[in-house]
Structure formats: C-alpha cells, structure tokens
Amino acid sequence: MLKEKIKSLAQELKEEVISNRRHLHANPELSYQEFETANFVKQKLEEIGIHKIESKATTGWTALIEGKNPTKKVIALRADMDALPIVEANEVSYKSQKEGVMHACGHDAHTASLLGAAKILHQVRDHFEGTIKLLFQPGEEVAPGGASFMIKDGALENPKPAGIIGQHVMPFIPAGKVGFRQGIYMASADELYLTVKGKGGHGAMPETLIDPVLIASHLIVAMQQVISRASSPKVPSVLSFGRVEALGATNVIPNEVKIQGTFRTLNEEWRAAAHKKMLQLAHGLVESMGGKLDFEIRKGYPFLQNDPELTARATDAAKEYLGEENVVDLDIWMAAEDFAYYSQEIDGCFYRLGTRNEAKGIVSGVHTPTFDIEEDALEIGAGLMAWLAVSELEKA
Ligand SMILES: [Zn+2]
Ligand SMILES: [Zn+2]
Numbered sequence: 001m002l003k004e005k006i007k008s009l010a011q012e013l014k015e016e017v018i019s020n021r022r023h024l025h026a027n028p029e030l031s032y033q034e035f036e037t038a039n040f041v042k043q044k045l046e047e048i049g050i051h052k053i054e055s056k057a058t059t060g061w062t063a064l065i066e067g068k069n070p071t072k073k074v075i076a077l078r079a080d081m082d083a084l085p086i087v088e089a090n091e092v093s094y095k096s097q098k099e100g101v102m103h104a105c106g107h108d109a110h111t112a113s114l115l116g117a118a119k120i121l122h123q124v125r126d127h128f129e130g131t132i133k134l135l136f137q138p139g140e141e142v143a144p145g146g147a148s149f150m151i152k153d154g155a156l157e158n159p160k161p162a163g164i165i166g167q168h169v170m171p172f173i174p175a176g177k178v179g180f181r182q183g184i185y186m187a188s189a190d191e192l193y194l195t196v197k198g199k200g201g202h203g204a205m206p207e208t209l210i211d212p213v214l215i216a217s218h219l220i221v222a223m224q225q226v227i228s229r230a231s232s233p234k235v236p237s238v239l240s241f242g243r244v245e246a247l248g249a250t251n252v253i254p255n256e257v258k259i260q261g262t263f264r265t266l267n268e269e270w271r272a273a274a275h276k277k278m279l280q281l282a283h284g285l286v287e288s289m290g291g292k293l294d295f296e297i298r299k300g301y302p303f304l305q306n307d308p309e310l311t312a313r314a315t316d317a318a319k320e321y322l323g324e325e326n327v328v329d330l331d332i333w334m335a336a337e338d339f340a341y342y343s344q345e346i347d348g349c350f351y352r353l354g355t356r357n358e359a360k361g362i363v364s365g366v367h368t369p370t371f372d373i374e375e376d377a378l379e380i381g382a383g384l385m386a387w388l389a390v391s392e393l394e395k396a
Helices: 002-026 035-048 107-123 146-152 212-230 268-288 308-322 339-345 377-394
Strands: 053-056 060-066 074-080 131-137 163-174 178-180 183-186 188-197 237-245 256-265 292-299 304-306 327-329 347-356
Touching: 002 035, 002 107, 002 308, 002 377, 035 053, 035 060, 035 107, 035 131, 060 107, 060 146, 074 107, 074 339, 074 377, 107 131, 107 163, 107 347, 107 377, 131 146, 131 377, 146 339, 163 178, 163 308, 163 339, 163 377, 178 308, 188 212, 188 268, 212 237, 212 256, 212 268, 237 268, 256 268, 268 292, 304 308, 304 339, 304 347, 308 327, 308 347, 308 377, 339 347, 347 377
Parallel strands: 074 131, 074 163, 163 347, 178 327
Antiparallel strands: 053 060, 060 131, 178 347, 183 304, 188 256, 188 292, 237 256
16 A cells, blocks of 8 residues: 555655754755755755756756656645754754754755655655656745745746645644644735834924824834724734834934834735735824834735645545544644745645654744754654655545
C-alpha cells in the first residue's frame, strides 16, 4: 500500500530531514537574499534525481516530479526559505551562525520537509499518476511577498497546478498533530503610516499653535470607529497602532506626530472599503482641527482562504495517515501569510504542523529569539506532505 510505503520512507529519511533542517537553521538568510539556501535546495533536488528544475523569482525554484501519465493532474507543494532579522537566543548545536539572522518562523523546517517529501515522491513515482510541482519560494516575510514574484514569474503555469498545498509549523500544537481549517483562515495585513502636521511651540501658549499631539490622540481613538461601526460584526477586523512618535517635551509641543499601525481583515471588499473610510475619516478629522495629514497605506498580503473541498480532502487524507485523534481544527489566525497569493489564483490548502514539546520546553512562539521546534515532527512534515500530494492526485 502506498501510504505504508510513504510512511516507512519518511521514517528512514527522518535523520536526513533533521540534518538538512539543522544546516538551514545554522545558515539563515534574510528575505530575497536566499542565495546559499537556493543553491543548497537545488543541489539536494539534483542528488535526489530531480532535473526538471526552473529558476523563479531570483532565489526560488520550481521542480517537477512526474508520475505515470504526467499530464493527468498537477498538484503543487510549497515551502518558503527566508529567515528573520532576530538574534537567536537558543544554545543549540545548530544555532544560527549569522548574528542577527534567525530561522524564527520555521521556514528551515518547511524547506527541509519539502526536500524530504520530494525524495519520497521521487522514489514512489511509478505508483501514482500525474505530476507534483514543488515550489521553493523566497521572501515570505517581507512585502510584497516572494509568492507574488513566483506567480509573476510563471510558477503556477506550464504546467498549471489544480491545487496547492503548503504547511507551516505551529508551536501551539503538540508535535505529532496537525491542524486544518476550511475557508477563511488568515488575515490580510496592511501597514498604516500617518504623519499629523501642526504648528509646534511653547506648551504654555496653545492658542498660538496647532497641537499635533492632541489631534493625533483624537485620531487614534476616532479611527477605531471604522472597526466598531463601519465594519460588519460578521467580518473580523483589527486595527492596532504600535508606534506613536511626538518628539516634544513637557513644555514643547512638536511640529508633527508620526503614527504607525496595522489593519487586518478577512474580506477583500471590506478591506478596500475600509481603506477609503480610514483615509476619509483621518483627513476630515485632522483638517477640521487645523492640521495637515500625510496618510500612506502600504498594502500587504491578501487574506488567506483555504478551498473548502481541497481542504476537506486533505483533512481526510491526514486522518488516514495520522489517525483521527491527531488532526485538529484550527481557529482563525489574524497573522498574514503570502501563501494567500497562491490561494487567490488556484485552490489552496494551508495547514499547520504541530511542533510543540512542553517537556523539552519547546513552547516559544514564532518570531521570538527562543523559537525552536520538536524535530520529531519533521517525519510527519515530509511524509504527510508526500501523502497529501499523492492522495490529491488519486482523487482526480
Ligand atoms: Zn513568519
Ligand atoms: Zn512563516
């Protein structure tokens, strides 16, 4: 049976997947600079015997594993390869050798898992019909997102996949389990940059000034109206301001105040409408108080939708592979992920690989200096991805 074959290959490959992950972890590269990582991936693919490799988005690759009757159906599997500007605090043998750069989002695990899946799939290629397309992409962490460049560079064409599956580590789910969610799953994320301009001067003489600090205070409060009154309660939205800069003093009112924030939601129409409403409200309010406003909205990733049918089939396949008790439901997650670009083009399924191990103290969230994974999960990371791909080809 193919499932048992994949399981035993995943078991055999576990140490290799772990060692690849450790190599990548020790040698992280920032977004769009994944040159060594890309070379490593290509070399590993060639060692496996995969030669239909194409360069995409400068530091990314697509590669094809063809089964029998290769044009029957194409399914894509995706991994991201970039690291973050974080100083690693873990004292482990595979600690980052690049000060200030760290695989703190598990993209090392995603890349190593997909290489493992590739090796498994290449070995069982006579046992399935169709083609599996691998996507190794750069730049997930930095807008506009490596996925958008992969798509522009034709990663979803020639051949065009019917669906795409991506996995991401999840430190809140115990190793051994995975999580799925049908439909809306992750948020769009837009960055907001506001500068309120007034007229500064002595704090004791406000009647001669236009106080940008007071205007900015009103603005921060008023903007929440867009979320609480203009948005449907059925659509999750969040607006948060994390940076306010007024460089005055106890008795000095500054000329301007800078505000930065994030706006996230789960509906593209509402997202566009909210942008308009925020701009309108902010400009109106600031001008009514005598100030001037620069307001830039930098659009980030779209919201992430898991295709319900593809995700239902993948969930069933995961239950067959891991047992019902090891497949959990995911809640909506208001972070953003550039996998969303693929899911806007073709059917997508983005699922979570549990990597938590409380006994070993592996509990830190992603994007923290103490983030790490339970590496036992990588056996599932490689094997399950391979199984999901062949299951989906079978269900054509
Ligand atoms: Zn991340
Ligand atoms: Zn990530």
